[in-house]
Amino acid sequence: MSELAEKTLRLTEMARRIRLNALDMALAAGSGGSHVGGSLSCIEILAVLYGEVLRFDAKNPLDPNRDRFIPSKNHCVLAHIPALAEAGFIPREEILEFQKDGGRLTGYPRRPEIGLEYSGGSLGMALSVGIGMALAAREQGRPSKIYILMGDGELNEGSVWEGFMSATHYGLDNLTAIIDRNRLSYDGDTEAVMGLDSLKDKLASFGWHVSQCDGHNAQALLEAFWDTERGHPHVVIAETVKGKGISFAENRPEWHHHRLSQEEYDRARGEILGDSL
Amino acid sequence: MKYTPANIKMWARMGQRGAVFGIALPDIAAGKERVKLLTADLALLSGMERYVKKYPDKFLNVGIAEQNMIGIAAGLAMEGYCVFASTYASFIAVRSLEQVRQNLAHMGCNVKLIGSSAGTAAAKSGISHWATEDLAFMRALPKLTVLSPADSLEAVKMARWAADMEGPVYLRLSGGLSCPVVYEEDYEFIPGKLVRLREGDGPAVIATGLMVSEALKATAMLEERGISCALYNMHTIKPVDKEGLSEIFARHSLVVTVEEHMVTGGMGSAVAEYKSTLSNGPRQVFLGFQNTFCQAGSQRYVWEQAGLTDTQLAERIAQEWEKEA
Numbered sequence: 001m002s003e004l005a006e007k008t009l010r011l012t013e014m015a016r017r018i019r020l021n022a023l024d025m026a027l028a029a030g031s032g033g034s035h036v037g038g039s040l041s042c043i044e045i046l047a048v049l050y051g052e053v054l055r056f057d058a059k060n061p062l063d064p065n066r067d068r069f070i071p072s073k074n075h076c077v078l079a080h081i082p083a084l085a086e087a088g089f090i091p092r093e094e095i096l097e098f099q100k101d102g103g104r105l106t107g108y109p110r111r112p113e114i115g116l117e118y119s120g121g122s123l124g125m126a127l128s129v130g131i132g133m134a135l136a137a138r139e140q141g142r143p144s145k146i147y148i149l150m151g152d153g154e155l156n157e158g159s160v161w162e163g164f165m166s167a168t169h170y171g172l173d174n175l176t177a178i179i180d181r182n183r184l185s186y187d188g189d190t191e192a193v194m195g196l197d198s199l200k201d202k203l204a205s206f207g208w209h210v211s212q213c214d215g216h217n218a219q220a221l222l223e224a225f226w227d228t229e230r231g232h233p234h235v236v237i238a239e240t241v242k243g244k245g246i247s248f249a250e251n252r253p254e255w256h257h258h259r260l261s262q263e264e265y266d267r268a269r270g271e272i273l274g275d276s277l
Numbered sequence: 278m279k280y281t282p283a284n285i286k287m288w289a290r291m292g293q294r295g296a297v298f299g300i301a302l303p304d305i306a307a308g309k310e311r312v313k314l315l316t317a318d319l320a321l322l323s324g325m326e327r328y329v330k331k332y333p334d335k336f337l338n339v340g341i342a343e344q345n346m347i348g349i350a351a352g353l354a355m356e357g358y359c360v361f362a363s364t365y366a367s368f369i370a371v372r373s374l375e376q377v378r379q380n381l382a383h384m385g386c387n388v389k390l391i392g393s394s395a396g397t398a399a400a401k402s403g404i405s406h407w408a409t410e411d412l413a414f415m416r417a418l419p420k421l422t423v424l425s426p427a428d429s430l431e432a433v434k435m436a437r438w439a440a441d442m443e444g445p446v447y448l449r450l451s452g453g454l455s456c457p458v459v460y461e462e463d464y465e466f467i468p469g470k471l472v473r474l475r476e477g478d479g480p481a482v483i484a485t486g487l488m489v490s491e492a493l494k495a496t497a498m499l500e501e502r503g504i505s506c507a508l509y510n511m512h513t514i515k516p517v518d519k520e521g522l523s524e525i526f527a528r529h530s531l532v533v534t535v536e537e538h539m540v541t542g543g544m545g546s547a548v549a550e551y552k553s554t555l556s557n558g559p560r561q562v563f564l565g566f567q568n569t570f571c572q573a574g575s576q577r578y579v580w581e582q583a584g585l586t587d588t589q590l591a592e593r594i595a596q597e598w599e600k601e602a
Contacts, residue, residue, distance in 0.1 A: 064356075118384075119383050119384050121379075122375060122379055124344075125348055125376060125379055125380075127348070128344065128347070128348020128351075128376075129348045129349070129351050129355070129380070131348070131349050131352060132348065132349040132353040132354070132355070132356070133352040133353075133355060133356055134352075135337070135349070135352070135353060136352065136353050136355075136356030136357070137356070139334075140356070140357075159345060159376075162339075162340075162344060162345035163345055166339055166340070166342065166349070169340075
């Protein structure tokens with residue numbers, strides 16, 4: 001098996017484990033519900049990032065030379081927290097405590113020592129912060145790269161375009177934005193709510209180097225992350241499916257925030273496990 | 278940089294903004310490696326030319342994009358920089374308020390916001406460019422220190438103090454060119470402590486920003502009329518000086534707060550909030566903009582509509598004092 005094929009297999013397995021953990025978390029969230037759809041759409045992205053692309057040492061989490069990753073679409077906690085466990089930042093047992101009163105993961109506070117680089121939550125904020133981090137890394141001569149994950153609905157925010165404009169202006173080729181293009185925001189089809197199509201052209205016209213790929217294919221994602229251009233910020237448009245991996249949740253806007261029943265959990269788990277046979 | 282009487286006069290001519298960006302910031306940049314000054318396309322207006330020329334690598338113009346500016350400032354601060362971010366007070370405190378809340382108040386990023394032309398300095402530009410609610414917004418945010426200098430010297434001292442402390446600050450610069458002098462000589466700036474500028478056993482006047490010099494003139498007029506006011510400069514709006522206020526409340530039966538700001542949520546409110554926690558305290562009169570935007574015009578014209586000129590202040594304080602008799 002080629003090295004790339006081995007990597008792809010390993011990352012695909014990692015994504016499957018994250019997806020199972022996400023289900024466990026959604027069930028643990030109980031009657032409050034959780035953001036199921038948009039977490040499931042970015043799981044392969046996170047697996048590829050934490051499993052291969054990002055450079056970090058969980059035993060030396062504050063190393064100034066580490067890469068920074070911020071999920072600006074911060075409601076993807078069901079995907080991010082299991083990914084942090086995969087990466088060794090938090091013990092696996094802690095995953096289900098993500099909503100526990102007094103817990104260090106609750107409400108997603110900034111804690112770089114466990115890989116939480118930013119207190120996210122409000123959309124359209126983190127790209128600008130990433131630009132500040134990228135400017136700092138360049139000036140300080142650090143090899144750190146900055147990765148910002150954004151939702152496609154999030155691109156409705158004007159502040160995001162201020163960020164896109166300025167990252168090019170400053171020539172930040174140590175900055176990568178990833179768009180989780182699942183085509184659904186809270187109220188439904190992004191093209192019906194506020195159209196974003198010809199997104200690739202929009203971003204290219206802002207001076208970004210644009211890569212587009214199947215956001216659920218680990219190999220395609222890896223190749224997209226590697227496809228960079230000197231002197232230009234890089235954006236990966238990952239074509240994804242909201243609710244990916246659960247047949248009855250896929251492309252269903254009502255699963256944006258959903259209360260998972262035991263029956264749904266059992267069926268979904270069966271689908272994800274069955275998929276591996 | 279020396280605090281000589283000649284310099285103090287020169288800085289007064291430059292105004293608070295000119296003195297902070299033309300004098301204090303270059304001085305800070307000279308002594309600090311990891312410092313950045315960010316502006317949203319107001320480098321020329323703010324008098325940053327000298328800074329930009331001397332320290333181009335410590336400067337960033339983000340264009341007319343205040344929200345992006347605060348985000349970039351936070352990202353730089355997280356990587357160890359002391360960041361000054363500046364534009365009109367009205368834009369920094371309102372347009373980018375959520376970025377300030379998330380990055381500075383929640384995460385505590387080491388960013389110093391410098392809001393210029395606060396109050397009604399941009400008088401004829403109109404209400405869009407006034408900052409008459411900024412103290413209310415900024416004061417509600419945890420972790421922020423909120424400062425409001427009375428003159429150029431105090432503004433310079435505050436900027437230097439902010440550079441040396443770790444944590445977010447909002448520095449509210451009032452007035453345009455040529456700022457009246459309150460401190461003619463060097464003095465020790467103590468953050469968080471009220472400064473008594475005049476002693477008296479009649480009404481206690483607590484003022485901030487440009488209203489300190491108006492109140493100085495007003496209380497001098499009142500002295501001639503036999504009303505002996507105490508006058509305090511409340512340069513730190515948050516945290517409030519509880520000890521200093523307690524002393525004032527114990528000594529005076531009437532407190533008059535004066536600010537170039539809405540009376541809702543500003544300095545007067547900060548005074549009243551603390552006063553209301555005490556079992557008894559003096560009556561308070563709130564002077565400022567009375568929950569209304571005035572007509573645009575010259576700054577004097579605007580102040581007249583709100584009763585904030587020296588003679589109007591004196592008249593009003595005398596009236597209120599009569600009620601105490």
